[in-house]
Amino acid sequence: MRALVYHGPEQLELEQRPDPVAARGGAVVRVLACGICGTDLRIAKGAHRAYADGAARVPGHEIAAELVELGAGAGAGGLAVGDRVFIAPNLGCGHCPACRAGRSNLCASAEAFGITRDGGFAEYMAVPPAALEQGLLLPVPAGADPAVLSVVEPLACVLRGQRAVGVREGDRVLVCGAGPIGLLHVLLARAAGAAKVLVSEPHARRREEAVAFGADVGIDPSGEDLRVRVFEETDELGADVVITAVPVPAVQEQSLELAAVGGRINFFGGLPRDASTIRIDANVVHYRELQLTGTTANDTDDCREALELALSGRIALDRLVTARFPLEQAGAAFAAAAGGRELKVVLEP
Ligand SMILES: [Zn+2]
Ligand SMILES: [Zn+2]
Incomplete structure (x- = not known):
């Protein structure tokens, strides 16, 4: 698959990587849209603390996708291959005081797609078993525009x-x-x-x-x-x-x-x-x-509620998406996101 990989400050490179395979209990999604936000610009500059020297990782945490593979024994909460999902990006341990208080975003061993593990600026993304167990894959209607759904994360x-x-x-x-x-x-x-x-x-x-x-x-x-x-x-x-x-x-x-x-x-x-x-x-x-x-970032309940608001039409997010780029034009997309003229710039791998 093609993936946009961070190799160091100002070194985001589009490269071929092996397609991810679903782990036992995990899944693989095909990324349909992934928004670029200020955090990604900071990552690209080499100014994000989760991206230390030597990190080679795929950023992107505002993700709408299609479930394409479920690993053996995966408990997907009723989701099936072919279903479309919005992905809540923050994965806590699930049992520490922060997680239990609705602060999985502040869990001491928090993980997040596109931050501590490979994210959505790629054709496919692996989803670990814990993400399925914590209900991070939220179902969305097949007809909803993935680029617009990606804005649910900042919402x-x-x-x-x-x-x-x-x-x-x-x-x-x-x-x-x-x-x-x-x-x-x-x-x-x-x-x-x-x-x-x-x-x-x-x-x-x-x-x-x-x-x-x-x-x-x-x-x-x-x-x-x-x-x-x-x-x-x-x-x-x-x-x-x-x-x-x-x-x-x-x-x-x-x-x-x-x-x-x-x-x-x-x-x-x-x-x-x-x-x-x-x-x-x-x-x-x-x-x-x-x-x-x-407040900082979000937890899965925030994502669930934001998704409901967006799908109910009470919050119209479509006007925020002003530019869409394929993965091949990631450089132009990042320039547009940094330029300040566009609102949300979305990559559509
Ligand atoms: Zn963001
Ligand atoms: Zn925790």
């Missing part, structure tokens, strides 16, 4: 973030950053019944996109006073929910002063490893009774 991360701050009907929500993740936050906040969705984003085109995706107001934090604008738009109360979806320390620092009394804040986007210390006035948290939360 699951976004859902986890919004669950942490309990976005509910009537909330006034501020999303900082209108990249594909910020846009997913806009879509989800709207679906949750937010009364008003504000977006802070310095790029004009992205601001317009955010409004097209359902935001009420796009604010330019480089040209306007963000705090003044947020309070203007919220009857001088501040935002009930603030979500930071950009890797910028100053945005996290400012988030506290944009929140209403009792406001909930989610640090959704991580910061660069060498710039992850911020300065905040802790008394603002104390005297305004703020709730400051953080």
Whole structure:
């Protein structure tokens, strides 16, 4: 099969690899679509901690696929060869305290497709027995567009973030950053019944996109006073929910002063490893009774719920997929994903 293999910084190579064979209790899927996200760009640059020197691995964790082989004794939960699936990428040990608390993404021995083991930028991908046992292969209708389904993975991360701050009907929500993740936050906040969705984003085109995706107001934090604008738009109360979806320390620092009394804040986007210390006035948290939360990645329940939202049509993900490439054009696809003009770029092996 053809596979896009990481060999080191800026060395993603398309090569021939033997087709995977289903292990006893495991499976093999044919990848139909696999989205490229910021994590993959970081992997390609050699800046991802799971990709150490000497790692030769296939990235790709936003995967829609077709089940093509089941190993002997595989318990596939009713799935059959030929079925189409969305794959929840994070595999925990299944029994540690983190896994039992719905945090398989934070399991000390967590594995993930495209992160610690071969992922979806290939024609085929092996699925280990534990992934079947933990129900990571979620069935999808044969007619659903695989490229659109691949966006369920980032949606699951976004859902986890919004669950942490309990976005509910009537909330006034501020999303900082209108990249594909910020846009997913806009879509989800709207679906949750937010009364008003504000977006802070310095790029004009992205601001317009955010409004097209359902935001009420796009604010330019480089040209306007963000705090003044947020309070203007919220009857001088501040935002009930603030979500930071950009890797910028100053945005996290400012988030506290944009929140209403009792406001909930989610640090959704991580910061660069060498710039992850911020300065905040802790008394603002104390005297305004703020709730400051953080979330990272997703677990299988998030994926299941995100998939239901997508399949029910309550969240329309199709507009996010703006570019599709075959595996042969992976270089162009990565350039497009890094270029910032496209929303989601998807490889269709
Ligand atoms: Zn991703
Ligand atoms: Zn565990």
